[in-house]
Amino acid sequence: MELVLSTAIGVMTGCGVWLILRPRTYQVIVGLSLLSYAVNLFIFGVGGVKTNVPPILVDGVPTSVLADPVPQALVLTAIVIGFATTALFLVVLLASRGLTGTDHVDGRNEPK
Amino acid sequence: MIGWAHHLIIAPILVPLVVAALLLFFDERQRVAKAMISLASTLILVAVSLALLRVESGPNDFDGVYLLGNWAAPFGIVLVLDALSALMLLLTALLSVAALVFSLARWHAVGAHFHTMFQLLLVGLNGAFLTGDLFNLFVFFEVMLAASYGLLLHGSGPLRVKAGMHYIAVNLAAALLFLIGVSLIYGTAGTLNMADLAARIPDIEPDRRMLMEAGAGVLGIAFLIKAGMWPLCFWLPTAYSAASAPVAGIFAIMSKLGIYVILRLTMLLFGDGPSAGFGSDVLLYGGIATIIFGTIGVLASQALGRLAGFSVLVSSGTLLMVLGINDGAISSGALLYLVSSTLTISAFFMLIELVERGQDAGAIVLAVTMEAYGDADEDEPEEGDGVTMPGTMAILGICFAACGILLSGLPPLSGFIAKFAMLSAMMGTGAIGVPPTAAVWVLVSLVILSGIAALISMTRAGIRTFWSSLEGTVPRVLVIEIVPVMFLLFLTLALTVQAGPAMQYMDTTIRSLSNPRIYIDAVRNAAAVPDYDGVSSTEAGAK
Numbered sequence: 001m002e003l004v005l006s007t008a009i010g011v012m013t014g015c016g017v018w019l020i021l022r023p024r025t026y027q028v029i030v031g032l033s034l035l036s037y038a039v040n041l042f043i044f045g046v047g048g049v050k051t052n053v054p055p056i057l058v059d060g061v062p063t064s065v066l067a068d069p070v071p072q073a074l075v076l077t078a079i080v081i082g083f084a085t086t087a088l089f090l091v092v093l094l095a096s097r098g099l100t101g102t103d104h105v106d107g108r109n110e111p112k
Numbered sequence: 113m114i115g116w117a118h119h120l121i122i123a124p125i126l127v128p129l130v131v132a133a134l135l136l137f138f139d140e141r142q143r144v145a146k147a148m149i150s151l152a153s154t155l156i157l158v159a160v161s162l163a164l165l166r167v168e169s170g171p172n173d174f175d176g177v178y179l180l181g182n183w184a185a186p187f188g189i190v191l192v193l194d195a196l197s198a199l200m201l202l203l204t205a206l207l208s209v210a211a212l213v214f215s216l217a218r219w220h221a222v223g224a225h226f227h228t229m230f231q232l233l234l235v236g237l238n239g240a241f242l243t244g245d246l247f248n249l250f251v252f253f254e255v256m257l258a259a260s261y262g263l264l265l266h267g268s269g270p271l272r273v274k275a276g277m278h279y280i281a282v283n284l285a286a287a288l289l290f291l292i293g294v295s296l297i298y299g300t301a302g303t304l305n306m307a308d309l310a311a312r313i314p315d316i317e318p319d320r321r322m323l324m325e326a327g328a329g330v331l332g333i334a335f336l337i338k339a340g341m342w343p344l345c346f347w348l349p350t351a352y353s354a355a356s357a358p359v360a361g362i363f364a365i366m367s368k369l370g371i372y373v374i375l376r377l378t379m380l381l382f383g384d385g386p387s388a389g390f391g392s393d394v395l396l397y398g399g400i401a402t403i404i405f406g407t408i409g410v411l412a413s414q415a416l417g418r419l420a421g422f423s424v425l426v427s428s429g430t431l432l433m434v435l436g437i438n439d440g441a442i443s444s445g446a447l448l449y450l451v452s453s454t455l456t457i458s459a460f461f462m463l464i465e466l467v468e469r470g471q472d473a474g475a476i477v478l479a480v481t482m483e484a485y486g487d488a489d490e491d492e493p494e495e496g497d498g499v500t501m502p503g504t505m506a507i508l509g510i511c512f513a514a515c516g517i518l519l520s521g522l523p524p525l526s527g528f529i530a531k532f533a534m535l536s537a538m539m540g541t542g543a544i545g546v547p548p549t550a551a552v553w554v555l556v557s558l559v560i561l562s563g564i565a566a567l568i569s570m571t572r573a574g575i576r577t578f579w580s581s582l583e584g585t586v587p588r589v590l591v592i593e594i595v596p597v598m599f600l601l602f603l604t605l606a607l608t609v610q611a612g613p614a615m616q617y618m619d620t621t622i623r624s625l626s627n628p629r630i631y632i633d634a635v636r637n638a639a640a641v642p643d644y645d646g647v648s649s650t651e652a653g654a655k
Contacts, residue, residue: 020285035286042291042292043476046296076154077251081287083288084258085257089284092261092273095273100274105281
């Protein structure tokens with residue numbers, strides 16, 4: 001379970017970093033999305049990986065079988081904020097595309 | 113505890129938030145109403161931050177901890193007002209008034225929702241200065257950034273869209289680093305409350321300490337991107353010079369927000385204990401590299417906008433270097449420098465637009481810039497209505513000279529006093545007979561050289577603009593455009609005249625920062641307000 005999770009985070013981070021270094025705006029935004037998925041999983045992971053455990057305190061149940069609810073709350077906030085800023089970035093990409101006629105991040109077709 | 117004053121702590125967040133929402137109900141055509149409401153909000157913020165500064169530095173022990181939702185720390189999120197955050201709040205409010213008044217001449221009308229975004233930017237800034245919780249800091253950072261994306265694009269045009277795209281991409285990546293840092297810290301220390309975190313850091317086992325420090329390092333990178341430390345700063349001059357003048361004027365405080373958070377967290381978390389001095393080498397050498405890079409940039413800049421952008425870097429670099437040294441007396445000089453340079457750069461950004469307005473678009477200077485950085489935007493706003501200022505060139509020239517003096521740190525304005533305070537503390541005037549070491553000489557000469565570079569560059573730009581302009585056209589400048597610039601410059605003058613009390617305040621601030629126990633105890637001991645039946649909600653929860 002831990003191995004799968006960390007591999008997923010690593011692969012997505014690697015792909016994301018590679019993509020945001022590409023010259024096309026579409027690749028950059030996909031890269032940023034992948035990175036934000038990786039970060040969201042990472043936040044989820046710092047609370048400890050547990051299955052079938054509720055994040056609710058119940059009388060008589062020891063806290064060792066309790067999932068930490070804070071990372072879950074954090075990840076929810078991070079998802080919402082990441083989603084909104086990605087949408088905003090997409091609008092800017094479209095504006096840039098409309099103004100320059102190319103989807104190069106520097107607004108030119110051929111690198112100098 | 114004074115009841116009303118205590119609730120004032122949340123006003124710098126609530127007032128602009130409510131106003132921003134309210135402004136959405138107005139049609140874009142009701143420009144005057146929007147402008148007045150927005151202006152009223154910023155004036156209220158000035159009054160509130162002045163009141164907060166007064167009660168904070170007042171004789172009676174003011175409790176600056178505000179429990180949101182009435183849950184005691186570390187279970188609930190707290191707002192903490194101390195001397196440093198009160199100072200930053202006041203600085204933000206003053207800049208926002210100047211920038212907003214400036215925008216009323218024409219800029220606020222070139223795009224939709226300018227005032228709403230402006231107010232939301234203030235929400236983010238004030239919230240980030242006040243919050244005592246790391247994740248809450250992230251949220252306020254994002255509020256500020258989201259508003260700044262919109263403001264940077266305000267006025268549109270290919271240049272702004274391109275700069276905005278780079279700016280957004282860099283800041284989205286920085287936000288992800290922020291999240292990684294925060295979650296690593298939470299994973300190792302088990303808390304996000306800054307005061308609680310500071311108290312817990314000494315007790316973290318050595319094998320987890322490394323992970324916590326890694327998290328703090330990643331978190332630091334996110335703030336250093338904002339502050340513009342070399343090599344994380346290449347986006348900054350382009351973005352700031354592409355922004356419209358009033359927006360660039362308020363952006364001047366955003367890079368200082370990065371500095372503020374670094375100052376707060378290093379003093380609080382890494383002041384003493386086993387992790388003491390964590391990251392100070394990075395700040396010191398990074399700051400030095402930033403000063404060098406910024407100085408070269410200042411010398412190389414042909415366009416005034418980029419000159420101002422690189423001045424932001426020089427100012428950030430100087431501050432980061434001082435934070436790296438982490439010495440009480442130098443730091444209080446640096447706080448004065450922070451205030452002075454923010455006011456200067458903000459005034460300079462707004463002045464540039466007025467000065468360049470008179471220049472012919474085909475002038476050599478601009479042609480060089482356009483070739484290198486894309487076409488000039490065609491969407492300049494139409495001429496605004498209002499009283500034109502008499503003696504335009506003379507007043508613009510005086511303001512320009514004042515900016516030059518302030519940027520280069522020459523007497524008699526506050527730039528000199530701030531630099532003098534830093535340099536004399538570095539040289540150690542207190543200990544006569546102890547010669548400063550070679551390292552100190554390097555730092556001192558760097559600060560002085562960056563000032564000389566600013567002087568050379570400003571002189572060159574001034575001669576080109578005022579003495580040898582190709583066309584004899586005098587720009588049409590409205591009174592409400594030059595008044596904000598003069599207001600900010602007047603503040604630096606006031607800071608010069610009142611340098612004694614100002615330095616005293618900075619000294620007190622640094623002293624209280626270097627004793628993190630005050631902050632930690634204040635937050636930990638803040639009791640929840642009792643309910644009507646006399647039981648506080650946390651006690652009730654415990655039952």
